Amino acid sequence: MRPSLAYRLLAVLALWLLALAPTRACDLCGCFMGITPYDNQSSLSLMHRYRAFNGYQELGQQHRFFPTGARPFFPGSLQRDTGYKHDHDGSPTDYEVFRVVELRAKYFLAQRLELNAFVPYAMNTSYASGQELTLSGLGDVTVFAGYHVLRAIETAGVQSRLILGGGAKLPTGDYQRRNPLGRRYPTLTQPGTGTTDAFLYLNYIGSFHNLGLSLNTSYRRATRNRFAESTAPSTSTFANLFYRLPLKGNWQLYPSAQFFYEKTKGEMFEGHLTGEHAMNNALLGPGLDIYYKNLSLNASAQLPVYTARTDHPASAGRLVMAVGYSFKQTKYLIKGGNSIVL
Template sequence: MNKKLILLLILVGIKTRLLACDVCNIFEFKTVDQKNYIGVFYHYMSFNGYSHLNQEHRMFSRSPQMHELDGSNLFFEKKQQDFEKYSTLALRTNLNLFKNFRLNVLLPYERTVVYYNKVWSTVDPVSDTTMTLSGLGDAIVGIDKNIRFTTDQFTHYLIPGLSLKLPTGITNIKDNAGEVFDPEIQPGTGTLDLLLRLNHTMTNGKWGLFSASSYKINSTHNNYRFANSFNFQSDVFLVLGNPKKQFIPQAGFYMESAGKNIDEGNSIDFTGGTTVFFDSGMELRINNSISFQLSAQLPVYDQRNNTQIGNAGRLNVGLVKIM
């Protein structure tokens, strides 16, 4: 074996699979009063820096050189410059049905950019590499039950829900050598998955508390299975202004957790873990019909299995027509 390759294998230790956002279940839009809406949302997730190497994490990292190596059997030495970016542009609608039931539909388009600064492949010398994938993601269709009740001076909206993630996304994007990229970075998963959801909003019209939880049960595609995952979010919000123009700031935390993915019956050490984010944002609502939302999530606790690249932060933007 080439001495250079032996040295690099010692530095890396193992062929490392790429980390996708396999614990992100569903982003919850909060309308406070639970009205119908249709909207466009943009979600950005950034990963960079290795905690075990005491490297810093940055929400926005530099644009990569667009150089791709042939072949999927890549080894890399972990560097501060490495990053993974996941972007989602989604069309979403929630419609009230009979007896306080709601239909919710989410149609996403995914784009992933993965960059490693120092990479070895069997056909090229040590170099940087960039992998860019984009395409339709997995659609989500679900039914919610809107249960409204009052206690003292507060109105409560308790919303249990059941959703299906459909195998509508692209799963077979290939590299320059004609090999299919790992499932973790494909736009779709190829699986029919179940989402159990429970949201609760408590408000007196001036302030309130919003909480959302979800548990995702995944199935198997091509002998690959993403681990089941759990998400929880809780935010306090204030309602400022008047009915024609409202400004609603919010702050709280968001947590996501998952086990290890399974490939052909074997667990993948470089997947899964638990991350807690500080969550803050705002909603600007005009004439109770147009809403603009912006929120950011920064990690305060990041426990990831093995030596995965770290969470750097999330950004969520939404423009909504309330009906």
């Protein structure tokens, strides 16, 4: 994202979250009332994601997490087109970088029912044959609900949670931007997609004393946009093996090893598979979550351990950073009209 008005508002929100006066977490038998602190509480968070693609595998080129000229956080300008043409001709300097700053909100209507909304600001850069294109703006908003089928968290030693849910990614982002000559920019560089994506997911979180595991898998299908474009059905799986390190003064650390896998057959046009931007990638890397009272800081990075060969730049890595605030929720809107207690 660029330092635009929208981003400044998000930055102010982040500072507000950090300035909120946190309250003491609720303990039971030396454990939080959750598998991780406040994992069953309403919350607000601000997340930054960075994803890079570069290096043509079929030409034996190496990929780099931070390609030369790419910025992990903010592009150099709000919108830049230096004569860009969407042409992957095998240059080792080609890259695609996708950045998202996302406001995330979770609210528990009931002890077992959560509602979520993600509002992203996308910053996409593509560099090909010495020319660069950067487009930024509001992305596609995601809304979904999850039901906690299994909620065995008030047991010392062993705790488990199983969540089933689903939702949709809505076509709120602009996907029709054009160059000065009236030619539409490539679909994947646009802030939005123009499609409505429905998805289902399953999330299991379990722990034994201080050792825990989180597994999340999802399946997604997309509609077509006005240009008859869509993407093939996709699946993704995320696994997080973590360890709890309690410290003095309400501090807790959760170092982790995180695995991410994604697969899709790529883009479709008028319902027919084109194969463009197909992905079959596995990434692995470290993560660290820091909790202080109601505040959380999260950081993780995953590097490729497997990437299927395509004629496009290969997956080079993924970086995630977030700050969040969780509410000490003891009552719920669905029961007697009670809501969050701070």
